[in-house]
Amino acid sequence: MLIPSGICLLLPDTIAGSYTRIMYPLVLILGAVLSMRVAAIYKNWLRNAFIFLSLFLFLMIFPHFDFLWGFYSAHPQLVVLLQWITYAMLVLCSFYVLKVTEVREITREGWVLIGAAFLIGIIILAYHVPPLYHYYPPAYKIPLTLIYFLDVVIVIMLMPVVLLYAQQMRLEGRESITFTTIISGIILSTVAVYLYVIVSGIPLYAAPNVFHTGSVLDSLYLFSYLLIAVGLYVHKKYDEWGFDMIEQALSGGSAET
Amino acid sequence: MSAEREVGMEKLIDGVWAVFLDKLKKKDVPPARPAFGDELNLFVPQLRMLLPIYANPRFPVSIYTSSYLAARRNAYTVMRKLDMPPDFFWKFEFWTDERAFDVLSKVTNRIFREIMRTTKEGLLSVENASTDPEKIEILLTLDECVECFGIEANHPFCYYHAGTLTGIISALLGKELDGYETACCATGGDKCEFVIGLGRGGDELERYLNPEKIEFPLQKMVENALGGKSLRSLGNDADLRYYQLIILNSIITNPKVFRDSSYEVGVAYGKTLAQFLGRYYNKSEDELLDAISHYYQSLKHLQLDLNESADEVRAAEVAEISGLAQNEDFLGFLFGELEGLLTVATKGKMTYAGNAFEGNELVIKFKRQE
Numbered sequence: 001m002l003i004p005s006g007i008c009l010l011l012p013d014t015i016a017g018s019y020t021r022i023m024y025p026l027v028l029i030l031g032a033v034l035s036m037r038v039a040a041i042y043k044n045w046l047r048n049a050f051i052f053l054s055l056f057l058f059l060m061i062f063p064h065f066d067f068l069w070g071f072y073s074a075h076p077q078l079v080v081l082l083q084w085i086t087y088a089m090l091v092l093c094s095f096y097v098l099k100v101t102e103v104r105e106i107t108r109e110g111w112v113l114i115g116a117a118f119l120i121g122i123i124i125l126a127y128h129v130p131p132l133y134h135y136y137p138p139a140y141k142i143p144l145t146l147i148y149f150l151d152v153v154i155v156i157m158l159m160p161v162v163l164l165y166a167q168q169m170r171l172e173g174r175e176s177i178t179f180t181t182i183i184s185g186i187i188l189s190t191v192a193v194y195l196y197v198i199v200s201g202i203p204l205y206a207a208p209n210v211f212h213t214g215s216v217l218d219s220l221y222l223f224s225y226l227l228i229a230v231g232l233y234v235h236k237k238y239d240e241w242g243f244d245m246i247e248q249a250l251s252g253g254s255a256e257t
Numbered sequence: 258m259s260a261e262r263e264v265g266m267e268k269l270i271d272g273v274w275a276v277f278l279d280k281l282k283k284k285d286v287p288p289a290r291p292a293f294g295d296e297l298n299l300f301v302p303q304l305r306m307l308l309p310i311y312a313n314p315r316f317p318v319s320i321y322t323s324s325y326l327a328a329r330r331n332a333y334t335v336m337r338k339l340d341m342p343p344d345f346f347w348k349f350e351f352w353t354d355e356r357a358f359d360v361l362s363k364v365t366n367r368i369f370r371e372i373m374r375t376t377k378e379g380l381l382s383v384e385n386a387s388t389d390p391e392k393i394e395i396l397l398t399l400d401e402c403v404e405c406f407g408i409e410a411n412h413p414f415c416y417y418h419a420g421t422l423t424g425i426i427s428a429l430l431g432k433e434l435d436g437y438e439t440a441c442c443a444t445g446g447d448k449c450e451f452v453i454g455l456g457r458g459g460d461e462l463e464r465y466l467n468p469e470k471i472e473f474p475l476q477k478m479v480e481n482a483l484g485g486k487s488l489r490s491l492g493n494d495a496d497l498r499y500y501q502l503i504i505l506n507s508i509i510t511n512p513k514v515f516r517d518s519s520y521e522v523g524v525a526y527g528k529t530l531a532q533f534l535g536r537y538y539n540k541s542e543d544e545l546l547d548a549i550s551h552y553y554q555s556l557k558h559l560q561l562d563l564n565e566s567a568d569e570v571r572a573a574e575v576a577e578i579s580g581l582a583q584n585e586d587f588l589g590f591l592f593g594e595l596e597g598l599l600t601v602a603t604k605g606k607m608t609y610a611g612n613a614f615e616g617n618e619l620v621i622k623f624k625r626q627e
Contacts, residue, residue: 044390046351100348100390174431176347239360242345246367249339250282 001230005223008214016214020222024064027225032057034232041236049096053186056089057228064212080143087150090186094157097183101160110163117159121152124194128204135205151190158183178235185227192220266509267327269582273498273505274331277372278338289497289580296377296494297576298556299403300482302503305590306404308522309507310414310471316507317466321420323506328424335368336428349430350390350455357386361395361429369425376496378403378418379449393434394454397422401489403499405443407481412468413441415449417503419465426453437465443473479533483555494557497576504577504587516589520609523590527597535601545602559591567599567607572619583614592621599623 004023008016035054039047062068062082072079106114129148136144165180196217197204210217234241279286288294309316337343341364349357362383370381378399385396399422404415415438423436436453440446485493508515530552531545538548550561562571577587592609599607606626613620 041353041356042348042351043353043388044351046348100351174343174347176344177342178344179347238342238345239356242342243360243363243367245340245342246364249341250367252282 001223001226005219005226008222009216009219011214013213016218017212020212020214020218021064021066023222024225025061027222027229028057028061028064031225031229031232032061034229034236038232038236045096045099049093049100052089052093052096053182053228056086056093057225059086059089060225066212076137076140080140083147084143087147090154090190091150091157093186094154097161098157102164103160105167106160106163107167110160110167113163114156114159118152118156121155124198125149125152128194128197131203132205151194154190155187158187162187176235178231178238181231182228182235185224185229185231188224188227189221192217192224196220263509266505266512267330270327270502270505270509271331271334273502273581274327274335276498277376278335280375281368281372290574290576292560293557293574293576295497297497297500297558298482299377299406299493299495300478301556301558301576302495302500303404303408303478304526305500305503305507306417307408307414307471307473307475308526308590309519310416310468311473312522313518314467317414317416317468319510320503320507321416321466323509324417324420324502325424325427327502327506327509328421329428330424332369332425332428339368343431346430349432350388350393352388354387357388358383361386361426364429365397365425373399374491376499377491377494378496378499379406379491381422384450392454392456393430393432394452395426397426397451397453398448399451400448401491402442402449403491403495405441405449407488408443408473408478410441410443410471410473412471413438413444413449413465414468414471415441415443415451416466417506418449419451420506422451423453435459435462437462475529476533479530480537483537483552485555497579500576501581501587508586512586516586519589520593520596523593523595524597524600525593526590527594527599528601529597530594531598531601534598542602542604545598549598549602567603568623568625570595570599570621570623572621573617575619578619583619585612588612588619595621596623 008019008023011019032054035050035057039050039054042050059082125148129145132144133141161175161183162180165175165177168175193204193207196202197207200216202210207217212218276286306320309320336345345364346360352360365381365383373379373381379402380400382398382400383395384398385394387394399415399418402415402418404418405413419436419438423434426436427434432455434453434455436451438449439452440448440450442449481488482493531542531549534540534548534552535542535545538551540548546563546565546567550563553559553561557576559575560573562573564570572591575588575591577591578584581587592612596607596609603625607623608626610622610624612622
């Protein structure tokens with residue numbers, strides 16, 4: 001995951017642009033297909049979570065098609081609509097993830113962390129979003145501001161999964177490592193742009209200019225999508241590989257004696 | 258009972274499970290007894306389940322609970338020692354029924370069916386698995402169940418296996434589940450059938466664990482055991498360690514009370530058995546001592562050496578303690594049983610007067626009451 005995402009940092013700008021233009025849709029479509037396949041092994045809320053994740057990943061492909069950019073410029077209201085639909089998929093995915101998460105088991109420290117993340121998110125938004133108003137047409141100010149706000153909401157909704165895993169790692173480790181990887185990928189994809197603007201000092205309105213240039217932001221996004229895709233692949237294969245491990249241990253191939 | 262003693266018992270139980278795992282991994286496990294080996298007639302453990310159930314209405318709850326806890330603890334250890342990821346059954350309640358059935362069958366067959374086949378407890382199968390966030394239901398069957406095979410009774414009574422299988426599935430899924438028996442070979446079923454699940458239990462579990470008086474034909478059972486007719490494809494024997502688990506799980510909650518109550522049950526049984534053996538071997542009371550030795554020998558229970566006055570019994574290869582621990586708490590029933598047998602055989606009231614271990618031999622003293 002580190003190599004394909006880090007490689008764009010090393011490539012010359014022109015090649016790096018092409019590389020990211022190919023890699024983004026490729027990894028996203030792979031993730032969408034895998035998520036649908038994972039959905040097929042579950043039912044109820046967990047199936048819904050993976051279906052909406054798949055739709056989110058699929059819809060995320062469209063902003064990466066250069067040939068559609070002319071169309072986007074001509075119909076900005078459709079871009080906002082597409083963004084809203086895409087985010088709606090992620091919010092629905094997070095909603096179902098939250099429904100299957102045993103939030104009652106989160107410790108007090110965990111809740112403090114969630115509260116802190118919420119506060120930090122709001123502070124970042126309050127600091128970075130108002131300057132964007134100069135660039136938005138008046139009709140899009142509210143819908144686009146809400147999308148940034150949704151970033152915080154999604155992170156808050158998904159944090160319990162990571163916290164529970166961290167908590168249980170010290171105990172029986174019953175929480176899924178692969179699911180936590182997928183969720184970490186989603187969280188990273190949501191916060192990548194904020195991390196980038198905070199660390200680089202570039203204002204939020206200028207961040208889209210570095211897409212498809214082989215920037216650190218490209219690398220971060222690519223890494224987060226790869227994290228999701230690899231997590232989904234291993235999640236799908238877990239039954240088979242887990243059983244192989246038992247077979248290996250029984251045939252004396254394990255270190256455990 | 259002190260927590261220390263309970264921990265000691267738990268360690269012994271865990272030790273027995275560790276041997277099961279070693280056998281599963283095809284490691285060399287030395288036999289617990291040099292002459293009889295690791296097997297004994299399944300009648301012996303059957304009797305040790307049935308008589309306490311008959312005598313004590315709380316026994317089913319006690320054996321179910323302790324075997325559940327022991328199996329849950331040890332099945333988890335087995336999983337970890339076999340490198341099974343702890344999150345293998347993550348969110349099982351959201352799995353599709355097909356996946357739940359396939360994966361659970363595969364794991365159960367590879368590990369626990371194999372263990373139970375090796376110990377001759379029966380042939381375990383997962384028959385069905387249905388999942389739901391509110392309700393999980395898993396149907397297991399145990400063919401040729403060692404606990405009840407060949408017995409006719411008026412109520413299912415495989416409490417040890419109900420507890421053990423529920424404990425195993427609970428460990429696998431990482432959930433507190435309930436389980437009870439819905440069909441039993443003893444009540445006319447082809448196989449023993451156990452329903453294990455989340456949100457199950459309730460009244461059915463309550464009814465199962467609190468049966469009315471269980472009736473069973475004891476004489477026919479002894480006759481079948483001594484007749485040696487093969488009843489199961491797995492044979493008429495059971496693993497010695499399975500028998501030891503039955504005893505350990507029976508006594509863990511209160512060894513002293515269990516030893517004393519087993520002793521009393523043993524005395525009554527010994528007297529009935531002496532009369533039966535006289536008829537079965539066509540021996541007069543004077544000749545019964547030989548029949549008693551032969552009885553224990555043929556069941557591979559233990560080797561007995563009785564002196565003429567019958568005030569001292571030397572026992573070797575005693576199934577209850579071989580390879581386990583020289584602990585007299587496990588032997589209350591045997592002391593009582595011998596007292597009952599000797600009372601009839603000597604036509605005088607014999608009373609258990611103590612025991613001592615001399616190397617691998619158990620010396621049991623009796624005194625005649627005037």
